[in-house]
Amino acid sequence: MASRQGLRPKKLGSTGSKAANSPSSSTTSSSKHFLETSIDGQSSPASSSARSKPQYFFSESGPLDTERSKENVTVTVRFRPLSPREIRQGEEIAWYADGETIVRSEHNPSIAYAYDRVFGPTTTTRHVYDVAAQHVISGAMEGINGTIFAYGVTSSGKTHTMHGDQRSPGIIPLAVKDTFSIIQETPNREFLLRVSYLEIYNEVVNDLLNPAGQNLRIREDAQGTFVEGVKEEVVLSPAHALSLIAAGEDFIVLFTEVHKMGCICMLNTLFRIPDDNHPCPSQ
Numbered sequence: 155m156a157s158r159q160g161l162r163p164k165k166l167g168s169t170g171s172k173a174a175n176s177p178s179s180s181t182t183s184s185s186k187h188f189l190e191t192s193i194d195g196q197s198s199p200a201s202s203s204a205r206s207k208p209q210y211f212f213s214e215s216g217p218l219d220t221e222r223s224k225e226n227v228t229v230t231v232r233f234r235p236l237s238p239r240e241i242r243q244g245e246e247i248a249w250y251a252d253g254e255t256i257v258r259s260e261h262n263p264s265i266a267y268a269y270d271r272v273f274g275p276t277t278t279t280r281h282v283y284d285v286a287a288q289h290v291i292s293g294a295m296e297g298i299n300g301t302i303f304a305y306g307v308t309s310s311g312k313t314h315t316m317h318g319d320q321r322s323p324g325i326i327p328l329a330v331k332d333t334f335s336i337i338q339e340t341p342n343r344e345f346l347l348r349v350s351y352l353e354i355y356n357e358v359v360n361d362l363l364n365p366a367g368q369n370l371r372i373r374e375d376a377q378g379t380f381v382e383g384v385k386e387e388v389v390l391s392p393a394h395a396l397s398l399i400a401a402g403e404d405f406i407v408l409f410t411e412v413h414k415m416g417c418i419c420m421l422n423t424l425f426r427i428p429d430d431n432h433p434c435p436s437q
C-alpha cells in the first residue's frame with residue numbers, strides 16, 4: 155500500500171503566471187471545491203512514477219528512475235464546475251488547474267501544488283477514467299492488486315466521479331464494463347469475479363450487500379488483509395455487477411439522514427472486485 159508520504163501533494167514555488175502556464179482558458183479556472191482521486195496499482199508499471207511527477211506524459215531517465223519505479227500511488231485531482239446555486243450565491247473560485255499537473259491558488263499565484271494529474275472542470279469522467287484508472291483495471295486483470303478511491307469534502311464530486319449517472323457513467327460502471335471486455339478478449343483464461351460492497355462510516359465497516367453485516371472486523375492472515383464475514387457475490391455480467399451496486403445504494407439511503415447530521419462526516423464506499431484468474435485447463 156501507499157505510504158503516507160506518497161499521498162502528500164508537493165508544494166511548489168511560483169512557476170509563472172497563470173496565463174503563461176495554462177494550456178487553454180477552459181482549464182485555467184475551476185471551483186474552489188475539488189476532489190482528489192487516489193490510485194494504488196501495486197507493482198503496476200503504469201503507476202510507477204514518483205508522486206509529484208506527472209505519470210502519464212513524462213518519460214524520465216537517470217539515477218532517480220530506480221527509486222521512482224517503486225512508487226505505486228498516484229494522486230489525481232479533479233475540479234468540478236461551480237454549481238448554479240454557488241454561482242447565484244456569488245461563490246468564487248479559489249483554486250484552478252494550471253496545466254495538467256499543477257493546482258494553483260487564485261488569490262496567491264505563488265501557492266501551487268503538483269499532482270500526478272490535474273483535471274479541469276470541463277473534463278469528462280470518461281477521460282478521467284482513461285487516463286487515471288484504466289491501467290489499474292487492466293493491471294488487476296493480470297493479477298496485480300489495485301485500488302481506486304476518491305476522497306474530498308462533501309459535495310466535491312466523489313459520487314459523480316465514481317458512480318456517475320446514465321448520461322455520464324462513473325469510474326465504477328466503466329471499470330465493470332472494461333473488466334468484462336477484458337475477459338471476453340482473453341479466451342485462453344478462466345476468470346472468477348466476485349464482488350463485495352462495503353461502506354466505511356465513522357470508521358465502522360458495514361456490508362452494503364448484506365444488511366446483517368454491520369460493524370465488520372478487518373483481519374489479517376497469511377494471504378493478506380480481509381474483512382471478516384463480508385458477503386462476496388459471484389458476478390457473471392456487467393449488468394449483474396451493476397445491479398449489486400444499485401442494491402447497495404438502496405442500503406446507503408438508510409444512512410443519509412445520519413450523514414446530513416454529521417456535517418462534514420465522510421461516507422465512503424468500497425466496491426471491490428477480487429478476481430481469480432487461471433489458465434483454461436484445456437489450453
Ligand SMILES: Nc1ncnc2c1ncn2[C@@H]1O[C@H](COP(=O)(O)OP(=O)(O)OP(=O)(O)O)[C@@H](O)[C@H]1O
Binds near residue numbers: 237308311315
Ligand atoms: N465534474 C462535474 N461536473 C458537473 N457536475 C458535477 C461534477 N462533479 C460533481 N458535480 C455535481 O456536484 C454536486 C455534488 O457532487 P457529488 O454528489 O458527486 O459530491 P460528493 O462528493 O459525492 O458529496 P457527498 O460527500 O456529500 O456525498 C452534484 O450535483 C453533482 O452532480
